[in-house]
Each structure stands twice: as structure tokens, then as C-alpha cells.
Amino acid sequence: MLNRYQPGDRVSDEDGAELADLIKRHPEYAEKSGVGVDHFEVQSADYGTQCFRVVRSDGTWERFSYLTCISPARAA
Template identity: 60%
Template sequence: MAKAQSVEIAGHQFPRKTDALAFMKVMLNRYRPGDTVTDDDREFLQEALKRHPEAATKIRSGVRGFEVRAADYGTQCFWILRIDGSDERFSYKSCI
């Protein structure tokens, strides 16, 4: 049996990756499509985004904020709002 891997993001220590994923899912579901993410959640997401396998491409010119928008099959997802005015969605699961 594999040993659980702890994860630390923005000062939050999670004993297992599944705990970090559950935390981010709860965060996502606090919002409705079209909502802008609060400053506290923005700070967490900025740190989590640095862990994304395509972080440099996703961040590009810099992040000015995050928004939640509707996604496929009645779900929703986080969107990066960049400093240059562009935006792009990203999977929080890829950040873990």
C-alpha cells in the first residue's frame, strides 16, 4: 500500500492529496458561475496554480484574479484572469 503524500499550499498543510482536492472542491462550490473569487481564496489559488504542470503557460503575463464559470456537463471551474486582459480555465486537480 502506498504511503499518503502530504501537500502544503499557501500555509495549509494537507495530510493527503485527496484532502487538498476536497478543500479545493469545497472552495469551488462556494461560488456560482460568474462570481469573482475572494481575496483569501485568490491567494490560495495563486499558490496552487504554481503547482500546475503548465503553470508558466497558464500564468503568462501574471494573474490579477480568478473567477468561477460554467463548464461542461453542468459543472463549473476556475478561470484565471490575467493582467493582460486574457483569461483561461484551469483544472484545480492538476495543481495537486
């Protein structure tokens, strides 16, 4: 999904619904979602890669790794 978009693109509503479910698995979900999720976008990341960012209802945003969301939980 990530590679279907270019940096700066807003993720489609359909893909956004999947990302909304996925980000709930992030260990820092409360921090990432903040006041509530408005939509998702794609942005440039390190070494010529790209990543997703969650745009909150108040216009602030935070990038997140989908790999963190799908990785097994680590023991504390």
C-alpha cells in the first residue's frame, strides 16, 4: 500500500480505514492518535524511503512505522 503513494499524497479513505485498524496495534497508539485521527498521508523518510503519517483532528501529525504495528510485542 505504501508504495502506491508519493510523498505528500493523502491516503484514500479505503486505505485509511485499514491504516486506522493497523495503527491501533502500535505500542504508542495513544500518543500517535492524540485527539483523534482525521486522515493519513505519506511522507519522505530516511535514506530515500517513505512512511505513513497520521494527521490528527487538530491538524497536528505524527509519523509511524507500519512495521512496528505488525511486529510481535516485546516483553517489557
